[in-house]
Amino acid sequence: MMFRAAVLTLFLSAAPVLAQTLPIDPVAPPPASTTTTADQGGLSVTVSDTSDWQDLGIDIPAFATDADKPTTASAGSTGPLGRAIAEVITADLRNNGLFKPVGPGALPAISYGEVKAPAFDAWSARGAVMLVQGSVSVGDDGGLAVSCNLFDVGLKQQLAGKSWSFAPQEWRRAAHKCADMAYARLSGENPFFDSRIAYIAETGPKNHRMKRLAIMDSDGANHRFLTTGQAMALTPRYSPDYKSILYLSYLDGSPRIFVYDLASNTQRLVTATHNPTFAPRWSPDGKWILYSMAISGNTNIYRIPSTGGRSEQLTSTPGISIGGSYSPDGTRIVFESDRSGSQQVYVMNADGTDQHRISFFGGKAATPEWSPRGDQIAFTRIAGNLRIAVMTPQGQGLRYLTDSWQDEAPTWAPNGRIIQFFRTEQGSGKASIWQVDLTGRNERRLPTPVDASDPAWGPVRQ
Amino acid sequence: MTQRSFRPALAVLLAGAAALAGCASKAPPQLPPEPGPAVAPAAETSPTLQGPAPGSAADFLAFVMGADTIHFDYDKFDVNPADMPTLQKQAQWLAKYPGKHATLEGHCDERGTRDYNLALGEKRANAAKNYLVSLGVDPSRLATVSYGKERPIDPASTPEAWAKNRRAVTVVID
DSSP, X not given: OHHHHHHHHXXXXXHHHHTTOOSOOOSOOOOOOOBOSSSXXXXXXXXXXXXXXXXXXXXXXXXXXXXXXXXXXXXXXXXXXXXXXXXXXXXXXXXXSSEEEEOGGGSOOOOGGGTTSOOHHHHHHHTOSEEEEEEEEEOTTSOEEEEEEEEETTTTEEEEEEEEEEOGGGHXXXXXXXXXXXXXXXXXXXXXXXXXXXXXXXXSOGGGOEEEEEEEETTSOSOEEOSOSSSOEEXXXXXXXXXXXXXXXXXXXXXXXXXXXXTTTEEEESSOXXXXXXXXXXXXXXXEEEEEEEETTEEEEEEEXXXXXXXXXXXXXXXXXXXXXXXXXXXXXXXXXXXXXXXXXXXXXXXXXXXXXOOOSSSEEEEEEEOTTSSOEEEEEEESEEEEEEEOTTSOSOXXXXXXXXXXXXXXXXXXXXXXXXXXXXXXXXXXXXXXXXTSOOOEEOOOSSEEEEEEEOOXXX | OOGGGHHHHHHHHHHHHHHHHTTSOOOOSSOOOOOOOOOOOOSSOOOOSSSOOTTSHHHHHHHTTTOOXXXXXXXXXXXXXXXXXXXXXXXXXXXXXXXXXXXXXXXOOSSSOHHHHHHHHHHHHHHHHHHHHHTTOOGGGEEEEXXXXXXXXXXXXXXXXXXXXXXXXXXXXX
């Protein structure tokens, strides 16, 4: 006991130094501004101002194990795996912006017996406010059993606790589930870390970009390219059950929409038509696919059962009506149309009735996306620059979330709190994926192997 | 030489003479056809070794003197009157080679959102196609493809570059 107190005192006195040695930050540093022409500079960097945030302190020591057994997880045997899990949780909570987490690199190890019975006094002495303690062990079937427990150190109380079984190669999901549990319990928001993102990976010169369909975890891990780049791929969307991806491909020389099946790595056409088709979307229950089709130059929105069948035309005005995003209850669709003379945002019932405009604030409004919480519509506001903005489904309360040369195509994190979009750099045209909180704070770049655009966020995984 | 060796030689001589008798200049039973009238070379397609093959995509570009592209104002898709002579020249070539097909490519500048630009590019391709059709080109010969903002011809981020990128290009299929 005395020895432990002495050790902890040592740690405490060294705490300010240790607290700075956080696990490697996976967020790429913001690119420096560069001037290309006499006109404008490069990317505008938004420094995230955390002064008014809760920045709730939360300590996450390495997960303990009953015995250091080998696993087929990429992070190794259960000992190092326990530390890797804690690091993923730390990164999730730090990138989110609401917390000031301290990760396993700066904390003492805990024993297996402590996992559900923390040494509260010792943690208090360290200055810990909230505490996550967990364990990882190997089951008889070789699978991983992971437990995750959240404690309020001051109240000496457990706030939440869960456990999961995962195959070893899915160990990161266990970490995201734990981060989700802590995040949801402490912020009151819905979880979102255990999710995946589909997007377009870009390389090559600006006048002939190679564009490949790609997928990754919400933190950029487990990255995978799905197409070779031989045919241009655009605007992907994960199905709500994560089994397929809708996307647009120029495989046969014209824009066609495919459903890519992730289990078999095969794809089928959504609709057999010689007309060009664009902007595929899923309904929240996965039962419908929206797509836009151009006939003799006029583009309108259609829906078709996701299992196949007859298409039903939803809009039929001259001009361009395109895109579409369902309300979370599936009863309404928000879309963009230039029927009034310029791109504006409209809402209609899911069967196409009662189409009415909601954007009346001058300039143009495009790419509307309904929040999974139903209370906001994110969209691209075009008034000179292209900026990410939100408004209510009635078109009120317009707020800008970003202020750069060209930000577009917002999609929502599954909890309706964070918006993901892509930013194009003036001149070079290089694209990258960024995220911003609904309050406009914590704007950060999502690291990707190469340039990236058209990000689409899937739901929380079951 | 004995008298016996003369006979084979004589037989060969006689056989040869008989064979030669078949090659006497006697008219064959059927005459070859009379040569037709002299064929004048086509006016536009003098088959020199340097010129492009008639009816080829290269020939089209030579005929229109490189003017395979028309341009559009920002966010617009109507054919500018200034571009009508360009399309008229294209229609002339297409009339000369009624078997040839062409694709109208529609393009946009980068200062717009991706989906809408795909649709706008399709509008521009269709506008060019409709004008050619109004000049007598059969619509079944003209396909349209939109590339939205994906294939700029000028990669700069300036109004001048954007004006060049808002275009419809007529591509003859070889």
